[in-house]
Each structure stands twice: as C-alpha cells, then as structure tokens.
Amino acid sequence: MVGSISKFITSKISSVMNLDQRADCVATALEALKGKRDDLKRKIDHAEFQGLECTNQVNRWLQRVEEAEAEANLITGKIRHQKKCFWCCPADICSRDELRSKVEKVFEEIHELMGEGNFDAILAEESIPDAVEEMPDRPTVGLDLSLDKVWQFLADDEIGIIGIYGMGGVGKTTLLKRINNGLITRSHNFDLVIWILVSKEFVAEKIQKAIGVRLGLSWEETEDNKERASRIHKVLRKKKLLLLLDDVWEGLNLEEMGIPLPDKRSKCKVIFTTRSMDVCSDMGADRKLRVEFLNERDSWQLFREKVGEILESPSIRHYAKTIVRKCGGLPLALITIGRAMANKESEQEWEYAIQALRISPSELRGMDDVFTLLRFSYDNLDNDALRSCFLYCSIFPEDYSVEKEQIIEYWIAEGFLDGTHESNAYNKGHAFIGALKVSCLLETGEEQSQVKMHDVIRSFALWIATATGRDEKKFLIQSSVGLTEAPRVQEWGKAERISLFDNFITALPETPVCPNLSTLLLHWNSGLSRMANGFFQYMPVLRVLDLSFTSLREIPESIGHLVELRHLNLSGTKVITLPKELGSLTKLRHLDLQRTYSLRTVPSEVILGLYELRILNLYYSYSFWEGQEHHDENEVSFSDLESLRHLIGVGITVSELTTLQKLSGYRHLLKCIQFLYITACQGLFYLQLATNSGDGERLRRLSINNCCDLKYLVICAGAGKKWLPSLEVLALHCLPNLTTVWKNSITQDCLQNLQSINIWYCHRLKNVSWLFQLPRLEVVYLFYCNGMEEVIGEDEVVLGELWEPFLSLRTVSIRNLPKLKSICPWKLGFPSLERIAIISCPNLRKLPLRPQHSSMLPKVYGSRQWWDGLEWDDPSTKTALAPCFVAS
Numbered sequence: 047m048v049g050s051i052s053k054f055i056t057s058k059i060s061s062v063m064n065l066d067q068r069a070d071c072v073a074t075a076l077e078a079l080k081g082k083r084d085d086l087k088r089k090i091d092h093a094e095f096q097g098l099e100c101t102n103q104v105n106r107w108l109q110r111v112e113e114a115e116a117e118a119n120l121i122t123g124k125i126r127h128q129k130k131c132f133w134c135c136p137a138d139i140c141s142r143d144e145l146r147s148k149v150e151k152v153f154e155e156i157h158e159l160m161g162e163g164n165f166d167a168i169l170a171e172e173s174i175p176d177a178v179e180e181m182p183d184r185p186t187v188g189l190d191l192s193l194d195k196v197w198q199f200l201a202d203d204e205i206g207i208i209g210i211y212g213m214g215g216v217g218k219t220t221l222l223k224r225i226n227n228g229l230i231t232r233s234h235n236f237d238l239v240i241w242i243l244v245s246k247e248f249v250a251e252k253i254q255k256a257i258g259v260r261l262g263l264s265w266e267e268t269e270d271n272k273e274r275a276s277r278i279h280k281v282l283r284k285k286k287l288l289l290l291l292d293d294v295w296e297g298l299n300l301e302e303m304g305i306p307l308p309d310k311r312s313k314c315k316v317i318f319t320t321r322s323m324d325v326c327s328d329m330g331a332d333r334k335l336r337v338e339f340l341n342e343r344d345s346w347q348l349f350r351e352k353v354g355e356i357l358e359s360p361s362i363r364h365y366a367k368t369i370v371r372k373c374g375g376l377p378l379a380l381i382t383i384g385r386a387m388a389n390k391e392s393e394q395e396w397e398y399a400i401q402a403l404r405i406s407p408s409e410l411r412g413m414d415d416v417f418t419l420l421r422f423s424y425d426n427l428d429n430d431a432l433r434s435c436f437l438y439c440s441i442f443p444e445d446y447s448v449e450k451e452q453i454i455e456y457w458i459a460e461g462f463l464d465g466t467h468e469s470n471a472y473n474k475g476h477a478f479i480g481a482l483k484v485s486c487l488l489e490t491g492e493e494q495s496q497v498k499m500h501d502v503i504r505s506f507a508l509w510i511a512t513a514t515g516r517d518e519k520k521f522l523i524q525s526s527v528g529l530t531e532a533p534r535v536q537e538w539g540k541a542e543r544i545s546l547f548d549n550f551i552t553a554l555p556e557t558p559v560c561p562n563l564s565t566l567l568l569h570w571n572s573g574l575s576r577m578a579n580g581f582f583q584y585m586p587v588l589r590v591l592d593l594s595f596t597s598l599r600e601i602p603e604s605i606g607h608l609v610e611l612r613h614l615n616l617s618g619t620k621v622i623t624l625p626k627e628l629g630s631l632t633k634l635r636h637l638d639l640q641r642t643y644s645l646r647t648v649p650s651e652v653i654l655g656l657y658e659l660r661i662l663n664l665y666y667s668y669s670f671w672e673g674q675e676h677h678d679e680n681e682v683s684f685s686d687l688e689s690l691r692h693l694i695g696v697g698i699t700v701s702e703l704t705t706l707q708k709l710s711g712y713r714h715l716l717k718c719i720q721f722l723y724i725t726a727c728q729g730l731f732y733l734q735l736a737t738n739s740g741d742g743e744r745l746r747r748l749s750i751n752n753c754c755d756l757k758y759l760v761i762c763a764g765a766g767k768k769w770l771p772s773l774e775v776l777a778l779h780c781l782p783n784l785t786t787v788w789k790n791s792i793t794q795d796c797l798q799n800l801q802s803i804n805i806w807y808c809h810r811l812k813n814v815s816w817l818f819q820l821p822r823l824e825v826v827y828l829f830y831c832n833g834m835e836e837v838i839g840e841d842e843v844v845l846g847e848l849w850e851p852f853l854s855l856r857t858v859s860i861r862n863l864p865k866l867k868s869i870c871p872w873k874l875g876f877p878s879l880e881r882i883a884i885i886s887c888p889n890l891r892k893l894p895l896r897p898q899h900s901s902m903l904p905k906v907y908g909s910r911q912w913w914d915g916l917e918w919d920d921p922s923t924k925t926a927l928a929p930c931f932v933a934s
Contacts, residue, residue: 205332463478588611624647671700700724703728769797864889877902892916
C-alpha cells in the first residue's frame with residue numbers, strides 16, 4: 047500500500063509545475079513517513095520493556111527521518127514566505143528554481159526512507175550490559191577509611207576475595223553500594239560488575255539467575271544447577287568479573303554455581319558482606335575488613351542530619367548527646383532514632399526517649415525494625431545453649447567489660463555448659479565467647495581478658511528475653527544505675543535473673559518470693575551490710591549468687607535453703623565466720639572467698655559437706671591452718687581439702703613457714719593450687735615451688751609479700767623442664783633480701799603463660815633479665831627497688847632466640863629506681879606497647895624504642911625535666927615520640 051501511495055504522489059508532482067503544489071506533495075509524503083516512524087517507535091518501546099535493545103541500524107533510520115523532517119519543514123516555510131513576497135520582491139523569482147531543486151531532493155529522501163523502513167526482523171536485539179549498574183544509595187558518614195582500604199585491596203593482584211563483616215546495621219551494605227557506584231566513575235579493568243543480594247534464605251539458583259539476567263542468558267526451568275553453571279562459566283571465563291555479594295550467611299561454593307575462582311590468572315574478584323567472621327574464613331577471604339562503629343563526631347553528624355534544626359536548641363542538644371552515646375556508633379540506630387525524634391520539640395519528649403532507651407527501647411518508633419534485623423544474627427547462632435549464653439550477657443550494665451572467666455563460671459553454674467569435666471566446660475565457654483564475637487554479638491572489652499556487649503545489642507537481648515506480656519519480665523536488670531534501695535520485692539516474683547550490682551543499696555530487709563530465680567547479682571553494693579535472715583528462703587532454684595565486695599559481716603542462715611546453688615561468691619566481704627548452714631549446699635561447685643581479710647573461722651563440717659566442690663578460693667583470705675597457734679581442731683585443714691575428690695582449683699593463703707612445709711606433703715592439693723599467697727613467713731630463705739612433675743602445673747597467680755629472709759625461688763630438677771606452665775601473674779613485694787628471682791636457668795619451655803610482673807621494694811635485685819624470655823608478657827611494674835641498675839642485662843641474655851622479644855608487652859611502669867641506667871641494651875620494636883611510664887628514675891637517659899608507624903607509638907609518661915634530658919641516638923625517634931609525651 048505504501049508503494050502505491052508513493053507512485054501516485056510521484057506521478058502527480060512530476061506533472062505539476064507549480065512550486066506550491068510540489069510543496070504540498072512533500073508535506074503529504076512526510077506525513078506518511080511520520081506515521082510509519084510512530085508505528086515503529088511503539089514496537090521499539092514494547093521491545094525495550096522486554097529487556098531488548100534497539101539496533102544501531104534502526105537508530106540511524108530514525109535519525110535520518112528526523113533530519114528529513116527538519117529539512118522539509120524548513121523548505122515549506124521558505125515557500126510560504128516567498129508566496130507572500132512574490133509581487134513586491136521580483137528578485138525572489140530567481141530563487142524559486144533553487145527551492146524547486148531542494149523540494150525534489152527532500153522528496154527523494156522521504157521516498158527512499160519509506161522504502162527502507164521495514165525492520166520487523168531486526169527491530170531490536172539482546173542488550174549488551176553496562177559494566178556497572180548503578181545502585182540506589184544515600185550519602186554516607188564515616189565510611190571513607192574502609193572504602194580506601196577496599197580500593198587498595200582491589201588494586202592488589204594477589205587479593206582475590208575480600209570479606210567485609212560487622213554487626214547488623216553497622217553499614218556493610220552501604221559500603222558495598224559505594225564500592226559498586228564508585229566503579230562507575232573510577233577507572234578499572236573489570237568487564238562486568240555484578241551485584242547480588244544473597245540473604246539468609248540462600249539458594250544457588252538465586253545467584254545463578256541474577257548472573258544470568260546480567261549476562262542476558264535465558265533461564266531454562268528444565269536445566270539443573272550443573273547445566274546452568276556450565277553455561278554461566280563459558281561466558282564468565284572470558285571476562286574480568288567483580289562479583290559483589292551482599293548479606294552472606296554461609297560459605298558459598300562459587301565453582302558449583304559457574305563462577306570462576308578468583309585468582310591472579312582469571313583477574314576475577316569477589317567482595318562480600320557478612321555478619322560473621324567465620325563466613326569470611328569459610329569463603330576463603332584473602333582480606334577481612336571489619337566495618338567499625340562510628341566515632342563520636344561522625345555519630346553526631348549522622349544523627350543531626352536525621353533530626354534537623356531542632357538540635358540548634360541548647361536544651362535539646364543536651365538530651366541528644368545522651369541518645370547518641372547510647373546508640374554506640376551504630377548507624378542504623380542513629381538513623382532510626384534520629385528520624386523518630388525529628389519532630390519532638392519539647393524537653394519532656396526527649397527525656398522520655400532516653401528513659402525508653404534505658405528500660406524499653408522497643409517503645410521508640412522504628413526500634414522494632416532494628417531489633418528484627420538483629421534477630422537474624424541471634425537466630426543464626428548454632429544452638430540454644432549459645433543463644434542462652436548470649437542473652438545472659440545482657441545482665442551486665444551498659445558498656446561494661448566483664449572478665450571472660452567470670453561469665454564462663456556463671457554459664458557453667460546455670461547449666462549452659464556441661465560441667466562434668468571442668469576443663470572441657472571452660473574450653474567450651476571460651477569457644478562460645480569466640481562464636482559470639484565472630485558473629486559480632488560480643489566485643490573485646492577494655493582488656494583482652496574481657497568482653498562487653500554493645501548498648502544496642504544489649505537492648506536487643508533484653509527485648510528477646512522479655513516475655514510478651516508487659517508485666518512478665520524475666521530479667522530484672524538495674525545495675526550501675528545509682529539505686530539506694532532495691533526494687534520492691536513484688537517486682538522480683540516473675541524474674542529468672544536479677545542484676546542489681548554496682549549500686550548504693552545498704553539493706554535488704556524483706557523476704558522476696560522468687561520461684562523461678564536462677565541468678566542473683568548483688569556485688570559491688572559496697573554499703574550493703576544487712577539482709578533479712580529469711581532472705582533466701584523462697585529461692586528454690588537459685589544457681590548463681592554473687593555477694594562479693596559488699597559490707598556483709600554475716601550470711602543469713604536461710605542460705606541453707608539454696609539447695610540448687612552452684613556458684614557462691616563472697617569475696618571482698620567482711621564475713622568473719624562461715625555459717626554451718628553453708629554445709630547443706632551439696633550441689634555447690636564454686637565457692638569464692640578471696641580477699642575476705644576478716645575471715646577467721648571456716649568450720650571443717652562446712653567444707654566437708656560440699657562434696658561436689660570444684661573450686662575453693664581462699665587467696666588473700668583465711669590462713670589459720672593446722673599446726674598454727676590459732677588453729678581450732680574443728681576448723682578446716684589441708685587434709686579436709688585433700689579429701690574433696692572433685693576439687694580441681696584452690697586458692698591458698700599461707701602466713702607461717704610451718705604451714706608451708708605441711709602443705710608440701712599433700713600431693714593432690716599441690717596439683718590443684720591455682721592461687722597462692724605467701725606472706726610474713728620468717729625463716730623462709732628460698733621457696734621451692736615444685737619438686738615432682740606436675741607440681742604447680744595449675745598455679746596461675748603467685749604473690750609473695752613481706753618475707754624478709756627470702757633470697758630466691760627455685761624449681762627442683764624432678765619437676766621436669768616445663769615448670770609453672772599456667773602461671774599468669776607474679777607479684778613480689780617487700781622482699782629486701784631477694785637477690786635473684788629464679789635460681790634456675792629459664793628456658794623456652796618455662797613460664798610460657800606469664801603475663802604480668804609486679805615487683806615492689808626488692809632492694810637487692812640488680813636486674814630482671816629473665817623477662818626477655820617471656821613470650822606472652824603484657825604488663826611490667828617495677829617500683830621502689832633501690833639497687834636495680836638495669837631491667838635487662840646485656841651479659842645475661844643470649845641473643846638469637848627464634849622469637850622477637852616483647853611482642854605482647856602493652857604496659858611498662860617504672861617508679862623510684864634511683865640507680866636505673868638502662869631498660870634494655872638494644873632498641874626493640876615493642877609492637878604492642880601502649881604506654882610506658884618512667885617516674886623518679888633520674889639516671890635513666892635513654893629509651894630502647896625503635897621508630898614505628900605513627901599509629902603504633904606508645905604514650906610516654908614522665909616529668910618534663912626527665913624528658914628534656916633524654917639522649918637520642920636517632921633524633922627522628924624523639925620527633926616521632928614528642929606528640930606522645932605526657933608530663934606527669
């Protein structure tokens with residue numbers, strides 16, 4: 047039909063000599079061409095909706111139509127203009143021939159386009175994907191350092207797989223989006239960048255389908271995973287691929303999905319995000335990058351962006367700062383709470399928000415969404431025991447660092463860990479802590495031996511631990527909140543765990559009824575001196591009771607009702623006598639009495655009744671053992687301890703030489719001692735710590751005080767080559783005749799776990815060169831040793847050991863060593879050193895510090911006069927350390 051119209055128009059225009067008629071014919075032909083173009087465009091739109099792309103040939107035809115239309119409109123416009131001016135502008139007669147020529151030319155172009163515009167077969171084709179598809183994201187705060195590290199990793203040909211990990215809501219996905227979108231503008235050599243959201247409900251087909259869509263491959267339902275993997279691999283093996291996997295919960299077998307393994311040859315790389323560091327290992331990550339919490343400045347900036355102008359008010363800003371601190375640098379919490387507070391203009395609303403965050407965070411708008419996100423990590427923990435251990439950590443206050451050992455002991459008592467074999471239970475406890483840390487649900491505390499829980503994670507844990515009903519609180523947690531009185535006993539009734547420690551409670555005069563209570567923490571209420579005598583009468587399932595560091599002088603007789611009690615901590619109390627009712631606690635496994643300086647009476651019947659006892663700690667405590675003048679025959683003896691068949695850990699205090707000699711005769715007891723305090727033993731010239739193999743193998747802390755005759759410590763040859771393998775802390779105080787610490791020659795098999803050295807008032811010591819051979823040494827305190835001239839003596843150390851010394855050393859504090867001239871004769875790296883304090887050591891003129899990276903330099907404390915008088919072999923070392931000096 048189009049051909050017939052063209053022939054008709056051609057025959058008409060050739061027979062018409064009038065230019066106006068020719069122009070009309072062009073206009074008619076142009077309308078026909080535009081109609082064909084519009085029909086074609088509708089087909090193109092439909093094809094593009096199906097994911098196809100218009101061919102270059104079609105695009106060129108459309109462009110020519112556009113040009114022909116513009117030319118035709120220009121010519122017809124000129125013809126209309128000449129028609130108006132014909133009688134008054136005779137000169138235009140000459141240009142009509144030119145216009146006639148142009149009309150014929152544009153008509154021929156339109157006629158040609160009409161003939162070429164049949165594209166049904168080659169209208170569109172599968173599109174070639176862009177190298178990077180932009181992801182929707184938002185402005186970010188505090189991720190620049192992590193982003194810079196990723197760019198460095200991507201530039202390194204040796205790095206194929208990069209794992210980005212961190213707790214939920216910390217910004218991992220946001221960082222991955224910034225990486226993806228950054229590649230749009232940054233130069234790179236990747237042919238293809240593919241983003242895939244994996245998520246917890248992972249299936250291999252999900253990843254294969256996402257890759258297929260980006261590659262333009264068809265999806266055949268009849269194919270199995272292996273066939274699809276083969277097709278995917280044939281395409282990807284020819285490309286330099288960057289695969290971005292978001293929210294990975296388990297190790298993925300990339301090969302089984304058709305993805306080439308990242309290596310130097312293939313140039314392929316993988317970056318993934320996960321909440322668990324274990325997944326980084328399972329994925330074979332060459333680099334692991336933790337996304338850290340925001341610092342205080344970035345937290346405030348992010349929160350301010352979400353809240354807006356309200357924060358200009360000084361009174362509101364005060365509350366806002368508190369909320370930002372409670373968010374602990376977690377971006378998701380800052381964003382969620384910031385949005386919730388954006389329209390809150392009164393101080394009362396902000397004060398309520400702070401109270402809600404402390405007591406019931408889920409009441410704040412949006413926090414349920416935060417907790418739901420975190421719940422995925424909780425649900426993904428391996429077993430119910432691990433989940434119970436996680437929830438238990440919430441009984442400690444906000445941002446509170448707790449010793450790993452302490453919390454493991456609580457877990458054992460609660461029954462979360464099998465306590466049949468104590469050592470296995472402790473190892474399992476450490477494994478659980480490790481699992482919670484790699485899942486980013488626990489963090490390292492202030493010290494390496496401690497852990498703590500992020501404030502938002504703690505709020506989440508309490509949310510999980512709270513029953514559906516508002517009044518069904520399973521956890522009553524009010525630690526470190528300044529209480530002067532305990533909560534009413536009516537609030538205790540439904541609780542399974544109550545934590546009221548570190549407050550100012552002075553009395554507990556009522557008798558609560560707690561049928562479900564299994565843990566009660568009251569320690570560090572230093573003024574607590576009185577409890578109702580029947581206080582423990584109605585706590586039938588209580589397993590953990592901590593009354594340590596209170597002012598209690600007497601323990602209520604009702605403690606005998608705690609028939610399920612496993613763990614009792616009375617350390618640091620003012621208890622004088624252990625009540626006989628304590629002997630009824632036949633399931634008690636752990637009794638801590640360390641630093642009960644007032645304890646004078648420990649009835650033998652009490653200890654013998656505790657036949658399940660594993661741990662008894664009398665370190666810095668009771669010392670009136672048999673053979674001493676003040677010992678009563680009804681009081682505990684070493685033979686009583688020897689008879690406790692389950693005993694594996696003991697803390698002992700010895701204050702007389704005869705007692706020490708008697709102790710050496712109890713073979714089983716010697717093998718159980720973990721904590722040993724020896725004080726005021728006159729006539730003790732040398733201390734023989736181990737005679738036979740196995741003696742002292744569990745000794746962890748050794749403190750010797752005020753033994754004026756002591757000259758040295760010695761290990762007998764019969765003890766073997768690996769002596770004191772568990773010793774962690776050694777404290778030597780007021781030993782004026784101590785000339786050397788170890789009479790033995792220390793080898794690489796000895797004292798391998800010693801971490802802390804504390805030496806005071808040992809005036810005849812010249813040096814402590816043996817410290818050089820302690821691989822795990824972390825802390826050194828040397829105070830008031832008037833004769834010490836050097837810490838490490840050059841003549842007493844054999845160089846060439848396999849390890850570099852002091853790799854773990856974090857703290858060195860040296861005070862009042864008037865003759866000290868040298869710490870170490872060589873300059874060392876001290877890679878872990880955080881602080882070194884030198885006070886009143888006027889003859890020490892050099893520090894043995896070798897220049898390190900600026901971020902690893904320690905703080906140096908001392909007087910300004912001492913600092914200014916130091917001598918430096920390398921002036922650059924002084925320049926580097928100058929900003930780290932703190933005058934004291």
